[in-house]
Amino acid sequence: MTANRMWGGGFESGPAAVMEAINTSIDFDRRLAAEDIEGSKAHAAMLARQGIIGKADADAIRKGLDAIAREIQEGKFPFRREYEDIHLNIEARLSELIGEAAGRLHTARSRNDQVATDLRLWVRKACAQADGGLLALQRALLAQADKHAGSIMPGFTHLQPAQAVTFGHHCLAYVEMCDRDRGRFADASRRLNESPLGAAALAGTPYPIDRADTAKALGFERPMRNSLDAVSARDFALEYLSACCIAATHLSRLAEEIVLWASPAFGFVKLPDSLTTGSSIMPQKKNPDAAELVRAKVGRSLGAFTGLLTVMKALPLAYAKDMQEDKEPVFAAADALDLSLAAMTGMMAELAAEPAAMRAAAEKGYPTATDLADWLVKTLQIPFRKAHELAARAVQRAHALQVALVDLPLEELRKIEPKLDSTVYKVLSLDASVSARTSFGGTAPARVHEMVAYWKEQLA
Amino acid sequence: MTANRMWGGGFESGPAAVMEAINTSIDFDRRLAAEDIEGSKAHAAMLARQGIIGKADADAIRKGLDAIAREIQEGKFPFRREYEDIHLNIEARLSELIGEAAGRLHTARSRNDQVATDLRLWVRKACAQADGGLLALQRALLAQADKHAGSIMPGFTHLQPAQAVTFGHHCLAYVEMCDRDRGRFADASRRLNESPLGAAALAGTPYPIDRADTAKALGFERPMRNSLDAVSARDFALEYLSACCIAATHLSRLAEEIVLWASPAFGFVKLPDSLTTGSSIMPQKKNPDAAELVRAKVGRSLGAFTGLLTVMKALPLAYAKDMQEDKEPVFAAADALDLSLAAMTGMMAELAAEPAAMRAAAEKGYPTATDLADWLVKTLQIPFRKAHELAARAVQRAHALQVALVDLPLEELRKIEPKLDSTVYKVLSLDASVSARTSFGGTAPARVHEMVAYWKEQLA
């Protein structure tokens, strides 16, 4: 953003200054430099192959673009606001480096198909980056799941302890979410993988270009089938952003849990020093800053999606300058996701679970009440709804006596249902409760171990 | 929504009234009735097959559920707010119809996995519904494309005429967008197609259930692998909503164009009377109401996505009551998309293009200037950037003389570039310009006809 507000500022020099400020995109679209060069090289090579430009010109262009790539990598490229955007900056520099041949590069091309190509390439890379980040997080979660397949913790509904589960089982829930997130990025990447290059301004071109050739050179599956669509479509960016939003929502849920678990009220985990901070005023604090920032960053993704969709709403075909507002939301969401995945991977890799604290919390809240109800159904053939009422009465009694369900004397239980016998105690302990949940996908440690094995193979 | 504000209102009777008002969902989740019955029948059949409930009970449950389905279809089902939600309404009615056996249906199940199952089934249907609606719209667009493969209209960038295209080509751009939209719904449908049923409250169950069996009966590909994930995941709803948002954005763009085209300023189309209205005060008006409403309805989808994502942000596992707020956004977006697709399909099926008006508009704005530049490049080997400058000067001259480029005398052209000769006129007419754009995906009628043929096969 060009307006410097730190010490005031303004546009005293009139409309020209305003126009430069609002129109110039080089400050952010420089991030498309690598993709722009990649696209231009493919385009020039094709033009030469098709005889549209001479081989010598094509060679000069290729070498010039390689030199520019090096300049950028080495931080020596002169980004200039007077050349407005990354495309014109590179073209202007190319002209300085190789002279007139540079003027032939734009043959049979427009900035409209050029920028669409660049952004698709960038988003394709960003999808791959997200996939890598999610995979890393899955592995960190899996390692915890492996270690804690049998570590009992309270399973919450409504943040009330409901039934005991294992910490490993809980970690695997996030492995599943990440898996679907990866699927969304893969689908987005596959769907966007068509080449707009050669659509020119909007209508195609009379030059005998070979769009299949440039598509292939750039790793696209095919050229896009409609030139108007090629330059005006931004659904690929929206789809990417929606995948970011959903993944960020998952991360915000995990982050919330980490904040809860790290609170002394829960005390389920110790966080790594590297991802926490102290306080400027309270020396005793160890704050889960990284988790809080991850929790917050879903706002960035949602803001990006909302913002870009608002931009695209009701835009007539084909290109409109409004679309220049597509890049910053994409970059912002990509950065936020990158950072969030890295932070959560570090967090899950380095946090230390506290099984004793987890188990102690699981004891609270009568988490085996459902097991009692199930026993009544299975052993005494009482309909579930009735069994549920009886179990509720047992809980009330245990609460009055201040004991766990497993410690409620048999005579107390028999006041509630005379047919109850001592075999019921086998299902009332935490360990029994957890071990009994052997249905597919259940929290029984044996099941969790199976799933750990499954994921080890998948993520190998 | 339960609060009646029409004539004031309130909650004079205290917290109980408030709780009923905020907690009750039967007014909207009744739309899950069919899915709830379908899920319960599959569950009961499995319970019997596994010996968890008796065959007689299972038969009674099945018949009772079928009776309830009929009652609902016939509008005779007693939806009752005191039973809070659709699940309890159906269970209560089942109890009235078949007595005690009804109490066994909820064995090895919880409302948490039940509602997750219901909503997945509903969203799966909604994806299919969206696919059908998009297909219908594609066909209507394709019919126009077929009819107008060669009808010349201005292709706009920045709402300025840029290069001539054909109306058929323009219609096909939307066929492409719809194709990707269908892909998104298909991916969402495939990804959500796992069964949460049997996850119970959150931890699985000790009953010897067969989750693969119920999954298969309900058309799911497999049971979900993690019970915590099964009851707490709503990414499937978010993904559906994001696909709605993106499709609605495409529809809003088409709607905007229809509003523009129907304006006397453009006059490109005549809209069907059935989808327009008159004015209460201005008798001469014919307003594109349906198109405007479609343009607006993207707000509904975006609101739904934004709203549900906000609900899910930072929710700890597993189930929280917040998730009850998942259904209304999904229903609202589905309804908006349904209506929008139906309206746009009707619009595209019935609008009458006005090729004469389109062609007249295309003549304005020197749309063959690019062709002149291209001719200079191709014929005189002038670098593109230089050719662009020369063409701009020709436009200025034509503008000064108030003629089209094709009518600019050769001596005028030669003042700009002496090597220009009369063969240039072949590229300066609208028809020549359009016909020349034969690159793959270009607007040349021959290309458009090819694409029409391609899509006829795809959409057959």
Added chain:
Amino acid sequence: MTANRMWGGGFESGPAAVMEAINTSIDFDRRLAAEDIEGSKAHAAMLARQGIIGKADADAIRKGLDAIAREIQEGKFPFRREYEDIHLNIEARLSELIGEAAGRLHTARSRNDQVATDLRLWVRKACAQADGGLLALQRALLAQADKHAGSIMPGFTHLQPAQAVTFGHHCLAYVEMCDRDRGRFADASRRLNESPLGAAALAGTPYPIDRADTAKALGFERPMRNSLDAVSARDFALEYLSACCIAATHLSRLAEEIVLWASPAFGFVKLPDSLTTGSSIMPQKKNPDAAELVRAKVGRSLGAFTGLLTVMKALPLAYAKDMQEDKEPVFAAADALDLSLAAMTGMMAELAAEPAAMRAAAEKGYPTATDLADWLVKTLQIPFRKAHELAARAVQRAHALQVALVDLPLEELRKIEPKLDSTVYKVLSLDASVSARTSFGGTAPARVHEMVAYWKEQLA
């Protein structure tokens, strides 16, 4: 929403059915009935006063409208979809009731200014409703603050205990937020309080109407100064929705805290039975459903704001049918806020704080470490940053010895800073820490009592 998806559905009968479904608004805009009648009565009275219609006609209209109002109140009004919206429904009914005179009511008026007037009146009422709801919540919060001005609880940052505060002080923080929320609704109400009536379709009217008269009759401060603006402005609805969003955010924060406090991990409060529920499968649960729903409902408001803003984005003047999509978001957000305020008021009125549990939690986490640092600064003139380091070392030592700071032996403290003496213990207890924070707005019970007194006067 008109599409019935419960058992399938569709628009087999073609565009007319689609148009009815998408265009008809009577299913939701019937909520404007009272405002529509109010507006029409004012308009008719003015028309008669200005001699534009006859007195007899005006009388007939007034009586007819009163009869309609009664019909609606008694649930006898025939809402008919063939009359599209509330305005035409009422006009059609009026025609049935009083005959030809009804046709004179629409003189010098259009649906454009009519609906703008209706919605402004409705939103003005909604602002008043929000104000009343917020006031009720403030009073409930204030009662808790009064009762617990001195009840010590941990003050959290990052959900880590930081410094002790009082529960009363915490409640008053929300009183402040509600106060600003009320200010926003008041400002919105004041700003929207201009009359669009008489702007007619968009350009004003040649009839000698008296807009100041109708404005006054409807409680508006003045007629709007520009007829185009009058019919096309919806910023008043957006401003109302933004105030709803911000208030809902505050409520979501309080709701989150209630969910936390009610969790056994905290145990700070007992929630009223009336606003909690049990579990269908876990008999021991007492779930904070109402709080969770309030936490979620911020999504509804944000969805409404986002949705309407998307509708309004880039709409050219004056009226466009897109604006029909303004009402449902407004109603949805208003309902959500109403319910949320009622639920939170009930919650705060009826929850029972558990001071013992709060105090116990406050003891954890060395909340008086800052007090130690402050003592070092004040008593020994050690710079704050240095004092902070010393306090941190004391915390580490206390942690190693598993004691509270107040129980750390003097010799241990002197190892850290030799000049420390026994007077330091006066600041290391929880009570001392809280009582010492007497700066304006601080948590010292004396200060909290002052603020309770201040608010009692304000809210009387």
Added chain:
Amino acid sequence: MTANRMWGGGFESGPAAVMEAINTSIDFDRRLAAEDIEGSKAHAAMLARQGIIGKADADAIRKGLDAIAREIQEGKFPFRREYEDIHLNIEARLSELIGEAAGRLHTARSRNDQVATDLRLWVRKACAQADGGLLALQRALLAQADKHAGSIMPGFTHLQPAQAVTFGHHCLAYVEMCDRDRGRFADASRRLNESPLGAAALAGTPYPIDRADTAKALGFERPMRNSLDAVSARDFALEYLSACCIAATHLSRLAEEIVLWASPAFGFVKLPDSLTTGSSIMPQKKNPDAAELVRAKVGRSLGAFTGLLTVMKALPLAYAKDMQEDKEPVFAAADALDLSLAAMTGMMAELAAEPAAMRAAAEKGYPTATDLADWLVKTLQIPFRKAHELAARAVQRAHALQVALVDLPLEELRKIEPKLDSTVYKVLSLDASVSARTSFGGTAPARVHEMVAYWKEQLA
């Protein structure tokens, strides 16, 4: 944003690098430098006045802060990422400049109240900046309104010509919108104008500070009344963002109109060269880039509001690190609004209306049909609904004969309503139609001139 994705990148060095990347805010919060210094100076002066720090220390601090302010203004300040944020950067630099005294500045203060103070001061300035920008735009609009108070153009509903209005009247509609926008910023500025300083971390402080003193020094009306609220409130930022959103919506509407008007299909205006661009491929184009970018930038504001609200949703008190995500949305929206206002002001100041084209367009579409209906009501006492039908028949007849209404022969009119006489022609011309709309706020040039005079006085 710290992650460099241009050429790949990553966090190979592990969690510490991740933490630096996600936690560091100096890259963006440096924009709070002036406010941070202002706040620190006020705090130090108060500490000295209250005897909490010595006068010599206070002097050293003040001089050091002034030196830092100069360093920043001159671009010499060493912003360092190792000092995380602007507060620690300034404090570290102060320590380098003045030694130990710097350590006393943080007495009785925390970063929590410090950053809340800084951001309030910044947003207060941003409100003033928005007000100035809106005022400039109002003046530019007013100048056009003055010039074109009588220039007839079509007034559109549904983008169909409805009734004729004047361009001046149209411009004044936006003056009204800007006026309400200014009101929203003024209200936001007034409401936020309370000082959080002295709330310390969250609970107040035991030091005998004078919060009223610092509040006054910083231009706040009063200190905030509750320390928890002071550090945890961000509704002021949300309210500012909502005002940005609504103002940006207005600007997007004006921008859309400019894009339409500049299209050859309308041809109502000529845009200044300074705010348009040419095409890289189409030499004849003159594109309304600035208007398109303004139209798009509403997405930025909405994204910012949505994003920050998502961050704040369900955050428990008091401070959480999530709130660090408050600044970038605020800066982004402020920059977008600044630029948009400057661009639209330039646009409205420099565009040239084309009254001839406007009038020609107004002739289309029978814009005086309403006048005919009104004449029938007023002259012949025909009820409005009936008159409307007759006027519609006249339009149909004129359309069939291809003439304007004013050119329809009297015998044709009499076929529709025999009592029609030649006096009707006085209301059927464009000029008569416009001049007749003399109701308050109507488009009659006399009325427009009155309003121009009113606004000249208001905006003087």
